[in-house]
Amino acid sequence: MDANEPEIIKSGVVALAGPPNAGKSTLLNTLLGQKISIVTPKPQTTRNRIAGVLNGEGYQIVLLDTPGLHRSSVLLNKEMVQVALDALQGVEAVVFMVDVSQHRASEENREKQEYKSYLETVDCPAFLLLNKIDLMSRKDLLPIIEFYATLFPFTAVIPVSALKGEGLEHLVDELVALMPPGFRYFPDDVPTDATERFLSAEIIREKVFLLTGQEIPYSSAVLIESFKENNQRRLVEIHASIYLERKSQKGIVIGKGGEKIKQIGTAARKDIEEMLDCRVLLNLWVKIRKHWSRDQRFLKELGF
Numbered sequence: 001m002d003a004n005e006p007e008i009i010k011s012g013v014v015a016l017a018g019p020p021n022a023g024k025s026t027l028l029n030t031l032l033g034q035k036i037s038i039v040t041p042k043p044q045t046t047r048n049r050i051a052g053v054l055n056g057e058g059y060q061i062v063l064l065d066t067p068g069l070h071r072s073s074v075l076l077n078k079e080m081v082q083v084a085l086d087a088l089q090g091v092e093a094v095v096f097m098v099d100v101s102q103h104r105a106s107e108e109n110r111e112k113q114e115y116k117s118y119l120e121t122v123d124c125p126a127f128l129l130l131n132k133i134d135l136m137s138r139k140d141l142l143p144i145i146e147f148y149a150t151l152f153p154f155t156a157v158i159p160v161s162a163l164k165g166e167g168l169e170h171l172v173d174e175l176v177a178l179m180p181p182g183f184r185y186f187p188d189d190v191p192t193d194a195t196e197r198f199l200s201a202e203i204i205r206e207k208v209f210l211l212t213g214q215e216i217p218y219s220s221a222v223l224i225e226s227f228k229e230n231n232q233r234r235l236v237e238i239h240a241s242i243y244l245e246r247k248s249q250k251g252i253v254i255g256k257g258g259e260k261i262k263q264i265g266t267a268a269r270k271d272i273e274e275m276l277d278c279r280v281l282l283n284l285w286v287k288i289r290k291h292w293s294r295d296q297r298f299l300k301e302l303g304f
Contacts, residue, residue: 010059010179012092017084017118020044020068022097023131027162028052028065031172036192036199037065038206042217044068045209047080048303049087051193053186059176060184062193064091069118076293079304085121093178094122095171096152097129097162100136103144112151119152125178126154127171133159134166197227198303199275204240204268204284208253211264216252219245221292221302225285237281238272243289243298253286261286 016024020043029035029052036052038045046067054061066087067080088094096119119126128148133141145157156174160167186193194202201222209217225239242264244250254261261284269282292298 006183008181009184010176011061011182011184012179013062013064013090013185014093014095014175015064015066015087015091016095016097017066017069017088018097018129019099019115020070021102022068022099023162024065024068024097027095027097027129027131027160027168028063030162030165031063031168032191034191036194038202038209040206040209040217042209044070044077044080044218045206047076047083048198049083053191053193054172055188056172056176059179060186061172061175061179062185069115071114074293075296076299076304079299083304085118088118088122091124092180093124093155093175094126095129095175096126096154097131098148099132100130100141100144101132103147108147112147115151122152126152127174128152128154128157129171130157130159131162134161134164196276197224200224200227200238200268200272201240203271203275204242204264204282206271207264207267208242211260211267212253214252216244216249219249219293220253221289221298223301233278235279235281236272236276237283239283239285241285241287243287243292245288245290245292247288250286250288 016027018024025037025039025046028037031054032052037050046065050065052063052065054063064087066084069081069084072078149157158167158171160171201224205222208220221243223241223243225241228237230237242253244253265282265284269280272282273280289298
């Protein structure tokens, strides 16, 4: 083979889908061995599609982390679900992931109707990933497997623990076997298609989710106003705005004497510095934009 010709490997794109809080972002981060997607205990943390690049001997798989599939009348949530559904098209495989510890028999009829409507758009091999199996007994797990198996002709059912990494080697083997011959989508040292600007906004939003309560996380959005590199990348200066929907929420995010916004800024800056591998000067502002989650123009600014 000519040294200038790209290497032929097994390569393809796989969508990670499923209900909110199933563990899709944790799965992506664990498979890649680094944090690409933000993770919080709150559902609907992921709002945009983000690609993580999994490299191995003779293969490259681009994994698409997607927002949780759910019903909602709010425009933001509808846009999130559409992002997830769009990601199911034109891929080599779909991994449909559920958290078995959250399964409730009383919800089966609703789930069956809802999940079937999402899965009927899938026209490629799909794997059912049962997450958090370490929290279930085998006896309790069997009827759950039987229930989900009725939703779609899954290629395989794979029990895993995304956090502990259990069962993931089996998943990767199954996915690699499906990948067609092709070229690398990304160089080996590029872990994601997301920009540093986008990832910085996500880190700030993660800290808002983790450090505030009530409705604040779901009423908040983050926009990077400026991202400047100085002194040959020894310093990055970031100006970011945290948008809220109501004036009453502003005091909660700022906190007494600015204590809460300082906590958010300190935690975010630490993670951004680790990601960028340089010193970061992070300036945060809290702004009000009424009903932004229903504002199509503003959602476009957020990437929808």
